[in-house]
Amino acid sequence: MSKCEQCIVREFSSLKALTKDELIKLSDCKTSHIIKKGEVIFEEGENVNGIYCIKDGVCKLTKLSANGKDHIVKLVTKGELLGQRSMISDEPVNLSAVALEDMQVCFIPKSEVMGYFDKNNQFSMNVMKSICGDLKEADDHMVNLAQKTVKERLAETLLYLNDTFGKNEDSSLKVQLSRDELASIIGTATESCIRLLSDFKKLGLIELTGKKIVLKDINALKKLAE
Amino acid sequence: MSKCEQCIVREFSSLKALTKDELIKLSDCKTSHIIKKGEVIFEEGENVNGIYCIKDGVCKLTKLSANGKDHIVKLVTKGELLGQRSMISDEPVNLSAVALEDMQVCFIPKSEVMGYFDKNNQFSMNVMKSICGDLKEADDHMVNLAQKTVKERLAETLLYLNDTFGKNEDSSLKVQLSRDELASIIGTATESCIRLLSDFKKLGLIELTGKKIVLKDINALKKLAE
DNA sequence: TTAAAAATATGATATTTGTCATATTAAAGA
DNA sequence: TCTTTAATATGACAAATATCATATTTTTAA
Numbered sequence: 001m002s003k004c005e006q007c008i009v010r011e012f013s014s015l016k017a018l019t020k021d022e023l024i025k026l027s028d029c030k031t032s033h034i035i036k037k038g039e040v041i042f043e044e045g046e047n048v049n050g051i052y053c054i055k056d057g058v059c060k061l062t063k064l065s066a067n068g069k070d071h072i073v074k075l076v077t078k079g080e081l082l083g084q085r086s087m088i089s090d091e092p093v094n095l096s097a098v099a100l101e102d103m104q105v106c107f108i109p110k111s112e113v114m115g116y117f118d119k120n121n122q123f124s125m126n127v128m129k130s131i132c133g134d135l136k137e138a139d140d141h142m143v144n145l146a147q148k149t150v151k152e153r154l155a156e157t158l159l160y161l162n163d164t165f166g167k168n169e170d171s172s173l174k175v176q177l178s179r180d181e182l183a184s185i186i187g188t189a190t191e192s193c194i195r196l197l198s199d200f201k202k203l204g205l206i207e208l209t210g211k212k213i214v215l216k217d218i219n220a221l222k223k224l225a226e
Numbered sequence: 227m228s229k230c231e232q233c234i235v236r237e238f239s240s241l242k243a244l245t246k247d248e249l250i251k252l253s254d255c256k257t258s259h260i261i262k263k264g265e266v267i268f269e270e271g272e273n274v275n276g277i278y279c280i281k282d283g284v285c286k287l288t289k290l291s292a293n294g295k296d297h298i299v300k301l302v303t304k305g306e307l308l309g310q311r312s313m314i315s316d317e318p319v320n321l322s323a324v325a326l327e328d329m330q331v332c333f334i335p336k337s338e339v340m341g342y343f344d345k346n347n348q349f350s351m352n353v354m355k356s357i358c359g360d361l362k363e364a365d366d367h368m369v370n371l372a373q374k375t376v377k378e379r380l381a382e383t384l385l386y387l388n389d390t391f392g393k394n395e396d397s398s399l400k401v402q403l404s405r406d407e408l409a410s411i412i413g414t415a416t417e418s419c420i421r422l423l424s425d426f427k428k429l430g431l432i433e434l435t436g437k438k439i440v441l442k443d444i445n446a447l448k449k450l451a452e
Numbered sequence: 453t454t455a456a457a458a459a460t461a462t463g464a465t466a467t468t469t470g471t472c473a474t475a476t477t478a479a480a481g482a
Numbered sequence: 483t484c485t486t487t488a489a490t491a492t493g494a495c496a497a498a499t500a501t502c503a504t505a506t507t508t509t510t511a512a
Contacts, residue, residue, distance in 0.1 A: 089355055094362050124350055132357060140289075140320075142297070142368050145368060150469070190489095191470075195491085195492075210477090211489090226293070404460090405461090414500085415499070415501075417499095418498090
């Protein structure tokens with residue numbers, strides 16, 4: 001079992017506020033898990049009873065809409081925590097988490113985390129700030145969905161994927177999403193997404209090789225995204 | 227100057243966790259304000275340096291989108307706090323707040339509130355829970371904007387206004403929004419909103435008298451909203 | 453009170469986006 | 483490897499929504 005004191009990603013999450021003693025105790029009660037691409041970490045409506053700390057990999061947070069389609073609310077990657085909102089609200093999770101690539105995660109039971117809230121003010125503030133960041137992001141996202149066209153949203157999402165998760169050596173976007181998943185981020189039909197990608201390709205903005213997407217003209221994409 | 231100890235709306239906000247001593251101190255440092263309909267409480271990008279407690283009235287939180295149109299992110303009413311996110315993140319506010327009717331609000335300076343976070347754990351938890359609630363709402367809203375049609379969103383919004391803010395004696399919706407504002411909640415063009423309202427009227431779902439809207443067939447509206 | 457401005461309403465039309473059908477290509481499993 | 487299945491792609495068309503023009507009504511303020 002790996003030790004939390006030596007875990008690097010801890011430094012990027014709210015957990016960085018924990019003391020040495022708290023970390024040692026944490027090492028004992030946390031459980032480590034390998035999640036394969038496509039596997040579910042938790043599902044909307046479940047009682048998770050703790051938080052997941054992502055050590056490696058990327059997952060999608062999705063919500064089922066009334067029409068039966070999944071919408072991707074957010075992508076989450078190493079250094080971030082999952083399930084905070086649900087734990088604090090003392091409710092089942094409102095989103096599902098599914099691995100987009102192989103992941104390493106640690107689960108910390110609720111009882112342990114709730115103790116930090118009482119004893120470690122800096123940890124509380126960190127969690128609050130992180131949730132506040134999520135809220136701001138959600139507001140921005142909401143306005144984009146309400147006011148921008150599908151084309152603008154696609155351009156913006158491609159740029160976001162590039163900026164947030166970076167590229168492979170062949171300069172293709174590191175996070176590989178199916179067309180279906182991409183469509184479910186920007187909130188459109190899969191066919192519309194495919195069609196617009198083809199348009200972007202014809203315009204020389206991107207290159208498509210199988211699932212791989214290479215951004216060729218960042219500035220033009222920025223202009224399209226407004 | 228009114229006393230916070232005796233303020234009823236306090237019981238509905240995170241401030242209910244404050245002790246008697248804290249409330250007496252709060253009464254001294256808070257400032258009360260009357261905001262007229264249409265007036266701005268704060269504007270996107272401003273440094274607010276504190277939070278507003280709404281004693282009476284309703285306001286809209288809006289965000290300017292890239293195309294220059296305002297989007298209404300949320301309606302906020304008595305008992306709720308404004309500016310929490312911005313204060314915790316230590317950033318300018320990301321939304322503007324504009325009164326939809328005459329309002330009474332109290333302003334509590336940041337220095338005072340931040341003290342509570344250190345000393346009063348229940349207050350911290352209350353604030354966290356309230357922000358978590360906002361986040362969950364935002365997620366839901368996002369999925370609706372992404373997946374539902376304008377008609378569905380309009381029906382849903384009318385029901386939401388009815389459930390959340392209630393009706394006048396003439397059974398019209400209490401919160402009066404212009405067609406423009408209604409359109410900017412559901413994320414559509416003003417004309418489309420007007421047209422759909424006319425359709426709903428023709429179908430006998432609602433009644434329109436000037437700005438007043440009466441919901442005539444709640445069940446049918448629920449069906450439309452899915 | 454009346455003139456001007458703003459909000460609401462509606463028609464005509466263009467544009468965007470979704471849906472269905474059907475290839476084509478890629479991936480998975482026997 | 484071959485077969486089957488799933489993902490991607492594209493055309494044809496339908497539906498939803500936006501835009502522009504223009505009435506009509508309501509509100510505002512001179």
